[in-house]
Amino acid sequence: MPPESIDLRQRIIEEATRLFVSHGYHAISTRAIAEAAGVSKAGLYYHFKDKESLLLAILTANLERIAAIVQEARLKGSTAREQIAWILRAIFEQTPEQRAIIRLSSQEMAHLDPGDRAEFGRLYREEFTGQIEDILRAGVERGELRPMDVRLATWVLLGMAYPFLYSAHERELGRPQDAIELMLTIFFDGAANPDR
Missing domain, CATH: 1.10.357.10 (Tetracycline Repressor, domain 2)
Known part of the structure; x- marks a missing residue:
């Protein structure tokens, strides 16, 4: 993976972690994670097949x-x-x-x-x-x-x-x-x- 792709993957992980910890796994949608990470849902799904x-x-x-x-x-x-x-x-x-x-x-x-x-x-x-x-x-x-x-x-x-x-x-x-x-x-x- 190119460095910018690794950075994006890490940003998604960090934002998802923050959201899961503060709101719980079920309360957070992939859309909310993508928005918090500043990526499209397609960008999120490029790195992770699902939540x-x-x-x-x-x-x-x-x-x-x-x-x-x-x-x-x-x-x-x-x-x-x-x-x-x-x-x-x-x-x-x-x-x-x-x-x-x-x-x-x-x-x-x-x-x-x-x-x-x-x-x-x-x-x-x-x-x-x-x-x-x-x-x-x-x-x-x-x-x-x-x-x-x-x-x-x-x-x-x-x-x-x-x-x-x-x-x-x-x-x-x-x-x-x-x-x-x-x-x-x-x-x-x-x-x-x-x-x-």
Whole structure:
């Protein structure tokens, strides 16, 4: 694709993201997306076959960003706690719109074609939740954490973080770093190996 075509595709993704996050997937038409991006509907359809494929592109791009955060955390931290802290801080430091895309992915997955949904789910497990499981598993193997079902522990950890992805709760919940420290304390002190 020529550079101007890539820029246009990216502009469509950015405008669709903004609209989906602020109004919801169903409330936005392809016409509204095209208008916001400053292109014709034909221009939008040149890059995306339908609204669903645009949603999939948004979710995939966000997953790639999150996967990069996880990979960096695995390189920077030497313990499970350090690595998870790195991930949480990086996610919480994202813009409210970027954090909202994580929420969008869980809310709007049902609108994807079953094949696309299954493929995205596989990538999500491979690039995100599976990586968290690996971090926790390594913590168990090193004796930092007690033996546990790391898949379940991953979802417990993510369940604690999920409410903070809602920008509406930001004022009520105070400083993100306080929330991160409390989550880390609850999760890791509760999961710590008592023999250590």
